Amino acid sequence: MASFVPTDPHTLEDQRLYTRARLVEVSCLDCLATVGVKKNSEHHTSIQWSSDALRHCPEFARMAARPEGRDVHEGCPRMVASIEAAVREGKIPIGAEDGY
Amino acid sequence: MSDTRFLDAGTPPERFARGWHCLGLAKDFSDGKPHAVEAFGGKLVVWQDTQGGLNVLDGYCRHMGGDLTQGTVKGDEIACPFHDWRWGGDGKCKAIPYARRVPLRARTQKYPTVVRNGQLLIWHDVENSAPDMDILPPELPGIGTDEYTDWTWEVLDVPGAHCREIIDNVVDMAHFFYIHFAFPTHFKNVFEGQTATQYMNSTGRPDKAGEGYGDENSILKSVATYYGPSYMINWITSEYKGFITEILLINCHVPTSQNSFKLQFGLAVKKPEGVDDATAEYIGKKMTKMFGEGFMQDVHIWLNKAPVQNPLLCEEDGPVYQLRRWYEQFYVDKADVTPEMTDRFEFEVDTTKANEYWRAEVAENLAKKKAEDDAGAGEGADAGTPPIMTGT
Incomplete structure (x- = not known):
């Protein structure tokens, strides 16, 4: 059943640009997780996980097992380190293309 | 070809979101009377039975459409004011005092209920699925005990906007500066499964309201998570000159039509050590x-803005498109939920440039104000309540 439906075909292209364009694959240096990464600037990072990648990440499993913790976790420090390493190696282009 | 950009208003969904919706504080429904709640394009009736359980049915009797919210609670059932048909919390008609027997088909729309953290939640799904207990908002330790103040509760009517407008705020870093006069320094979003979270650190703006939370010395650390389409828990730590206050804010809404909703919020304060109950209550009320x-401030924007399906974003904006992709899962059949709607997604907004510009703007405003004050033209503006806002 249709939900929020765009009435202009260009909107679909916008959706593609903002959600899927320019994602670079980055593999974790410590586990088998591979994510899609985009960096519009040095301090901006967009990380797209998949359920496969999440399953491979021992950090999230460890955080989820902590009984007292909240059920939402800000991120995996190992993946952050892996992305930083990829940036240093010049594997991730930094910069936005007209905002996306 | 024209380069002019046009707003795509899109068409809103016909259905209402699947998930848990909060109707208010449980104690407000526990007086043995029927209560009317406007929701999902109609009206619901809420009442407490003799076991203390809260029941929610569609507000209109399946006989001749009498308004059950104007009926009477008789035993465990709600009795229609029109012909005294008695409806149970399970949605079945239990008795018709003047009839030989109850028609077999006498079943109405019931909404499964759960009381969590002192609040009444109901499960809504146009597919009529069983309530998903695994995705209930978490229980909040300490709530309902002496550790926290009682919930405050307020309801705001938003008569001319789709409730997706309030959801969009989860990713809206810059509006905190312009609408709420806060100064976000750290801003990150995480979407995963049926949760969407905003992490924000912010300070007050010294150019807006001179005291308390408008102060740069006021530091807020906020984690705000939507559990499903309509219920947000916001954990806030407020630090002001070494004085730390922990606050739990609930921000939730019930859609009342395709273009209106009721916004509700309630707040509980963790009673600070050495502070008496009356003072803690006062902090909560304030x-x-x-x-x-x-x-x-948000409602004013929503009631006047245009709906936009194709927002144009700059580098400092949050992930509106990904947030809406996440939100979409509640508006399609369960079988049509795709992995990309629920896959984990993280987005850290770069606040460095924005902070640089905003610091300059604040300094300029302060200088202007000082010049006016020195000239004796200051009229004591901004003497109102100091602003504070997180999550939304």
Whole structure:
């Protein structure tokens, strides 16, 4: 059943640009997780996980097992380190293309 | 070809979101009377039975459409004011005092209920699925005990906007500066499964309201998570000159039509050590007033803005498109939920440039104000309630 439906075909292209364009694959240096990464600037990072990648990440499993913790976790420090390493190696282009 | 950009208003969904919706504080429904709640394009009736359980049915009797919210609670059932048909919390008609027997088909729409953290939640799904207990909002330790103040509770009517407008605020870093006069320094979003979270650190703006939370010395650390389409828990730590206050803010809404919703919020303060109950209650009330003004600032924007399906974003904006992709899962059949709607997604907004510009703007405003004050033209503006806002 249709939900929020765009009435202009260009909107679909916008959706593609903002959600899927320019994602670079980055593999974790410590586990088998591979994510899609985009960096519009040095301090901006967009990380797209998949359920496969999440399953491979021992950090999230460890955080989820902590009984007292909240059920939402800000991120995996190992993946952050892996992305930083990829940036240093010049594997991730930094910069936005007209905002996306 | 024209390069002019046009707003795509899109068409809103016909259905209402699947998930848990909060109707208010459980104690407010526990007086043995029927209560009317406007929701999902109609009206619901809420009442407490003799076991203390809360029941929610569609508000209109399946006989001749009598308004059950104007009926009477008789035993465990709600009795229609029109012909005294008795409806149970399970949605079945239990008795018709003047009839030989109850028609077999006498079943109405019931909404499964759960009381969590002192609040009444109901499960809504146009597919009529069983309530998903695994995705209930978490229980909040300490709530309902002496550790926290009682919930405050406020309801705001938003008569001319789709409730997706309030959801969009989860990713809206810059509006905190312009609408709520806060100064976000750290801003990150995480979407995963049926949760969407905003992490934000912010300070007050010294150029807006001179005291308390408008102060740069006021530091807020906020984690705000939507559990499903309509219920947000916001964990807030407020630090002011070494004085730390922990606040729990609930921000939730019930859609009342395709273009209106009721916004509700409630707040509980962890009683600070060495502070008596009356003072803690006072802090809670004051905070509620401040957040109330924050929500009103949002409502004013929603009631006047245009719906936009194709927002144009700059580098400093949050992930609106990904947030909406996440939100979409509640508006399609369960079988049509795709992995990309629920896959984990993280987005850290770069606040460095924005902070640089905003610091300059604040300094300029302060200088202007000082010049006016020195000239004796200051009229004591901004003497109102200092602003505070997180999550929304």
